[in-house]
Amino acid sequence: xxxxxxxxxxxxxxxxxxxxxxxxxxxxxxxxxxxxxxxxxxxxxxxxxxxxxxxxxxxxxxxxxxxxxxxxxxxxxxxxxxxxxxxxxxxxxxxxxxxxxxxxxxxxxxxxxxxxxxxxxxxxxxxxxxxxxxxxxxxxxxxxxxxxxxxxxxxxxxxxxxxxxxxxxxxxxxxxxxxxxxxxxxxxxxxxxxxxxxxxxxxxxxxxxxxxxxxxxxxxxxxxxxxxxxxxxxxxxxxxxxxxxxxxxxxxxxxxxxxxxxxxxxxxxxxxxxxxxxxxxxxxxxxxxxxxxxxxxxxxxxxxxxxxxxxxxxxxxxxxxxxxxxxxxxxxxxxxxxxxxxxxxxxxxxxxxxxxxxxxxxxxxxxxxxxxxxxxxxxxxxxxxxxxxxxxxxxxxxxxxxxxxxxxxxxxxxxxxxxxxxxxx
Amino acid sequence: xxxxxxxxxxxxxxxxxxxxxxxxxxxxxxxxxxxxxxxxxxxxxxxxxxxxxxxxxxxxxxxxxxxxxxxxxxxxxxxxxxxxxxxxxxxxxxxxxxxxxxxxxxxxxxxxxxxxxxxxxxxxxxxxxxxxxxxxxxxxxxxxxxxxxxxxxxxxxxxxxxxxxxxxxxxxxxxxxxxxxxxxxxxxxxxxxxxxxxxxxxxxxxxxxxxxxxxxxxxxxxxxxxxxxxxxxxxxxxxxxxxxxxxxxxxxxxxxxxxxxxxxxxxxxxxxxxxxxxxxxxxxxxxxxxxxxxxxxxxxxxxxxxxxxxxxxxxxxxxxxxxxxxxxxxxxxxxxxxxxxxxxxxxxxxxxxxxxxxxxxxxxxxxxxxxxxxxxxxxxxxxxxxxxxxxxxxxxxxxxxxxxxxxxxxxxxxxxxxxxxxxxxxxxxxxxxxxxxxxxxxxxxxxxxxxxxxxxxxxxxxxxxxx
Numbered sequence: 017x018x019x020x021x022x023x024x025x026x027x028x029x030x031x032x033x034x035x036x037x038x039x040x041x042x043x044x045x046x047x048x049x050x051x052x053x054x055x056x057x058x059x060x061x062x063x064x065x066x067x068x069x070x071x072x073x074x075x076x077x078x079x080x081x082x083x084x085x086x087x088x089x090x091x092x093x094x095x096x097x098x099x100x101x102x103x104x105x106x107x108x109x110x111x112x113x114x115x116x117x118x119x120x121x122x123x124x125x126x127x128x129x130x131x132x133x134x135x136x137x138x139x140x141x142x143x144x145x146x147x148x149x150x151x152x153x154x155x156x157x158x159x160x161x162x163x164x165x166x167x168x169x170x171x172x173x174x175x176x177x178x179x180x181x182x183x184x185x186x187x188x189x190x191x192x193x194x195x196x197x198x199x200x201x202x203x204x205x206x207x208x209x210x211x212x213x214x215x216x217x218x219x220x221x222x223x224x225x226x227x228x229x230x231x232x233x234x235x236x237x238x239x240x241x242x243x244x245x246x247x248x249x250x251x252x253x254x255x256x257x258x259x260x261x262x263x264x265x266x267x268x269x270x271x272x273x274x275x276x277x278x279x280x281x282x283x284x285x286x287x288x289x290x291x292x293x294x295x296x297x298x299x300x301x302x303x304x305x306x307x308x309x310x311x312x313x314x315x316x317x318x319x320x321x322x323x324x325x326x327x328x329x330x331x332x333x334x335x336x337x338x339x340x341x342x343x344x345x346x347x348x349x350x351x352x353x354x355x356x357x358x359x360x361x362x363x364x365x366x367x368x369x370x371x372x373x374x375x376x377x378x379x380x381x382x383x384x385x386x387x388x389x390x391x392x393x394x395x396x397x398x399x400x401x402x403x404x405x406x407x408x409x410x411x412x413x414x415x416x417x418x419x420x421x422x423x424x425x426x427x428x429x430x431x432x433x434x435x436x437x438x439x440x441x
Numbered sequence: 442x443x444x445x446x447x448x449x450x451x452x453x454x455x456x457x458x459x460x461x462x463x464x465x466x467x468x469x470x471x472x473x474x475x476x477x478x479x480x481x482x483x484x485x486x487x488x489x490x491x492x493x494x495x496x497x498x499x500x501x502x503x504x505x506x507x508x509x510x511x512x513x514x515x516x517x518x519x520x521x522x523x524x525x526x527x528x529x530x531x532x533x534x535x536x537x538x539x540x541x542x543x544x545x546x547x548x549x550x551x552x553x554x555x556x557x558x559x560x561x562x563x564x565x566x567x568x569x570x571x572x573x574x575x576x577x578x579x580x581x582x583x584x585x586x587x588x589x590x591x592x593x594x595x596x597x598x599x600x601x602x603x604x605x606x607x608x609x610x611x612x613x614x615x616x617x618x619x620x621x622x623x624x625x626x627x628x629x630x631x632x633x634x635x636x637x638x639x640x641x642x643x644x645x646x647x648x649x650x651x652x653x654x655x656x657x658x659x660x661x662x663x664x665x666x667x668x669x670x671x672x673x674x675x676x677x678x679x680x681x682x683x684x685x686x687x688x689x690x691x692x693x694x695x696x697x698x699x700x701x702x703x704x705x706x707x708x709x710x711x712x713x714x715x716x717x718x719x720x721x722x723x724x725x726x727x728x729x730x731x732x733x734x735x736x737x738x739x740x741x742x743x744x745x746x747x748x749x750x751x752x753x754x755x756x757x758x759x760x761x762x763x764x765x766x767x768x769x770x771x772x773x774x775x776x777x778x779x780x781x782x783x784x785x786x787x788x789x790x791x792x793x794x795x796x797x798x799x800x801x802x803x804x805x806x807x808x809x810x811x812x813x814x815x816x817x818x819x820x821x822x823x824x825x826x827x828x829x830x831x832x833x834x835x836x837x838x839x840x841x842x843x844x845x846x847x848x849x850x851x852x853x854x855x856x857x858x859x860x861x862x863x864x865x866x867x868x869x870x871x872x873x874x875x876x877x878x879x880x881x882x883x884x885x886x887x888x889x890x891x892x893x894x895x896x897x898x899x900x901x902x903x904x905x906x907x908x
Contacts, residue, residue: 020487043463043813043816043817044463044813045813045814045817079451080451080452084741084745087735087736088736088803089454091734091735091736092736092802092806092807092810093457094806094807094809094810094811095810096811096814111814113811113813114458114461115457115458115459115460116457116458116810118455118456118457118458122454122455123454126451139748140746140748142748143748143749144750145751146773147704147749147750147751147771147772148751151704151750151751151752151771155599155702155703155771156599157594157597157598226449227449259700259701259702261593261594261596262590262593262594292530292539293530293534294527294530294531294534294535295534299527302587303527306583309587309591309594329590329594331586331590332586332589332593358535362535362537365537367537369489369537369538369539369555369556372487372489373489375487376487376489376818377817378817
């Protein structure tokens with residue numbers, strides 16, 4: 017195994033904010049990465065998309081930084097920045113020239129302390145987010161496959177609505193809700209800050225103290241849904257029509273959360289099945305039988321129990337039924353006979369290479385450290401993760417397949433082109 | 442909580458520290474006797490290596506067969522004299538690596554990315570693929586089928602539809618006006634003899650660069666290069682010169698009809714600038730300010746002020762010859778014409794009004810300050826070294842880049858805009874609801890309507906559609 021460790025130190029400020037410091041002075045750059053442990057799963061039915069809309073509002077002004085000046089300050093310092101929202105978390109990040117570290121801390125602390133947003137900002141961002149939804153999902157071929165599957169696979173868990181939210185809910189978001197959301201979730205005890213790159217350790221700790229230590233925690237208990245689906249006993253299936261030329265198939269099976277012992281075996285199984293052109297299902301579906309144009313699978317790593325997902329696009333003239341029946345045949349083989357030693361070894365080799373690639377930039381290292389701290393409870397698991405992967409056995413993989421990749425545990429969605437009406441051009 | 446901290450002044454941004462100098466890293470070059478150029482950039486932070494064998498001349502030379510370079514490239518990893526397609530991919534993927542071969546407008550290449558301990562073996566595989574490609578018939582059939590399915594897929598993607606229509610409207614039948622992925626017709630017609638011929642004309646040592654970056658040493662790479670390629674005769678490459686025919690600019694308004702679209706994908710632009718042109722750096726800064734970053738005029742106007750779009754941007758696709766300039770955004774149906782009017786207005790404004798001192802200063806600070814971020818990984822460095830190779834830029838191009846940016850004045854930007862922006866003769870393309878767009882875009886010029894396959898839709902059939 018390759019001997020790479022991402023070295024870091026970590027501590028909490030008295031107000032509960034977590035701090036992770038990873039020093040690497042190869043280039044005079046520093047990455048700031050700030051996670052808030054809140055995502056769309058903290059939303060309620062009827063208020064979907066709020067966590068993400070809120071992320072946009074974090075760029076719309078804080079006590080000392082007028083609307084859009086956040087972007088302006090970072091970019092004219094030679095930095096890059098962005099933010100993203102998922103089911104489980106929201107992250108904000110900047111990569112800056114090292115001598116601009118303090119600027120980044122000033123900006124992030126200002127919007128953690130006090131937002132200063134207006135009704136007009138909110139109106140514009142509601143529009144921007146509705147266009148985002150159209151650009152990324154509604155107007156994209158196959159763009160809604162995932163949300164349509166999640167909506168049917170989950171009955172209870174708050175993953176059943178998409179992070180982007182529904183148009184109706186986005187439209188009805190109010191400024192009052194924006195303020196309440198900030199007070200509820202954007203508090204130091206719910207945040208983890210990682211600095212990665214070229215900084216002096218003592219200077220950095222002093223600056224973090226200076227800008228973040230006096231930020232108080234809000235009052236009231238944060239809403240943290242801990243809902244688990246009851247086990248699924250019968251298959252769910254449905255059909256969706258979309259503006260697409262070739263039909264598709266999406267299948268999802270319930271699996272445990274990302275920290276459960278079986279998760280690593282499922283992760284490797286996904287690699288064995290569809291990672292690379294030599295993978296099992298790519299060979300069967302795309303190369304040999306030529307019934308699929310593409311085949312993807314992955315174990316979705318989520319804080320609450322997630323899904324093992326398959327997504328295939330049919331080759332011309334082939335149907336989702338053909339894809340599905342071959343998928344079940346292939347999965348039956350894996351459940352009965354497992355996979356080969358070579359396949360498992362290859363998946364481990366590929367995972368190792370992917371790990372090395374994933375730590376190639378300061379920004380990605382910072383994000384991974386925060387990810388392991390916030391969602392796995394311990395940043396050290398970043399370095400320990402590879403040992404967990406090496407420890408997976410053939411029997412672990414076979415058992416994971418036969419436990420989770422079953423017919424009754426699956427939600428199957430056939431994606432079909434709109435029927436051609438003669439009146440349409 | 443630390444009580445003593447309540448007195449910090451948060452009202453102003455903190456002063457920056459002292460910047461450290463960053464220079465573009467050194468790299469090693471050596472040309473073998475047969476003309477193969479070996480380029481090595483060493484960076485040992487991670488145990489990974491990327492090796493690419495790059496030949497000059499790509500999709501620009503597709504001629505009457507769009508997709509020729511791309512399909513030739515793809516077939517390189519699909520079997521050699523002694524390895525089947527499956528052998529190739531299995532051998533590399535088992536070691537955790539990835540192998541790929543691809544064509545750009547100006548080059549065709551095959552490469553691997555792999556842990557450094559496996560690099561010798563991986564290089565042997567790419568040398569075999571590059572020297573002895575078999576172009577097996579059954580693999581050609583497979584790739585052809587895949588590519589045709591991809592082309593069909595693209596016909597449902599609004600962004601791809603707009604982009605292909607835009608290029609065709611600007612460049613007509615020249616390869617720059619065709620998709621480098623080809624068409625159903627051209628892909629169906631391509632055969633092994635054409636692919637073999639395209640390969641033979643490019644993969645000769647005097648026309649190739651072997652570029653290795655990451656955890657390797659020049660000594661090791663030179664030894665490998667000599668062993669794997671040293672015996673090849675120098676050869677003569679197919680001419681890689683050639684010129685772009687004269688393109689007659691002129692306002693055209695093309696709509697690609699997507700009946701159920703909930704947004705329009707808009708592109709506005711015309712012929713741009715060749716990569717090696719002396720104005721390139723001024724145009725780079727001009728475009729950044731106009732539509733190249735979040736703080737650009739287009740994005741602040743269309744997104745942050747009007748809320749028409751999730752993002753607006755502009756780009757000069759600078760190639761060996763003058764590739765396209767385009768401003769683009771995905772906007773909701775009802776504001777498509779308003780968004781286009783704003784794009785044209787912004788193009789005109791930067792031509793007439795001098796850029797303010799503060800705006801110019803900010804964009805310069807962004808471009809020059811983010812330089813170290815552009816050279817963080819070996820692959821970022823590799824891409825820039827390849828730009829120098831492919832476009833014949835001077836060797837210290839990236840080290841003089843910042844000072845040349847800083848030297849530009851507001852007048853330089855305006856002059857560049859006057860020469861390289863031409864709103865009156867810009868082509869306008871929107872992929873969206875044909876009936877709606879036909880009515881609203883007429884104010885920009887005579888509208889022509891096309892379907893997803895590129896066929897012209899006559900007037901009468903669409904008038905009553907989807908209002």
